[in-house]
Amino acid sequence: MKKIIIFAFIVLSSLTIQAQDELTWHTDMSKASEISMKENKPMFLFFTGSDWCGWCIRLQKEVFKTPEFIKWAKENVVLVELDFPRKNNQTDAVKAQNAQLQQQLQVRGYPTVWFVTATKTADAKVDLNALGSSGYVAGGPKVWLEGANQIIKKK
Secondary structure: OHHHHHHHHHHHHHHHHHHHOOOOOEOOHHHHHHHHHHHOOOEEEEEEOOOOOHHHHHHHHHHHOOHHHHHHHHHHOEEEEEEOOOOOOOOHHHHHHHHHHHHHOOOOOOOEEEEEEEEEOOOOOEEEEEEEEEOOOOOHHHHHHHHHHHHHOOO
16 A cells, blocks of 8 residues: 555656646747737747658757756747647638748748747737747757847847
8 A cells, every 4th residue: 555655646746747847838829929928028939840840849859848948938938839730630720820920930941930029019919020030950958049049139
């Protein structure tokens, strides 16, 4: 009985620790824009092909899922995933939103990360101001984050 209790405690502890390291990736630009303006943080727009793009998967594995990136992201940006999957289903609204942003920011390949700030106009629309973009960069989280920090300094 003691072993079961200890095992259960270890499993629950590891789940709690893992949950604390999870990042929130928004898929709704309206909500992400509101959060960005409220928290005064730029948005991190990740254009990806989550179920087919090898470089996207590699970028996530080598950078986005590391403790260094997780800490940095929580402090510096509002994360938005703009996915273009081949197998996974999406609502028509998400597809249209993602396609519009892809066209607006002239995204031609994956992975592409755009850093943008959001501002409200007089007619209550949201304007996006592009700060700069990046893609896959070899060298792990340290190298990738150095480039990202250079871009968000323009904020």
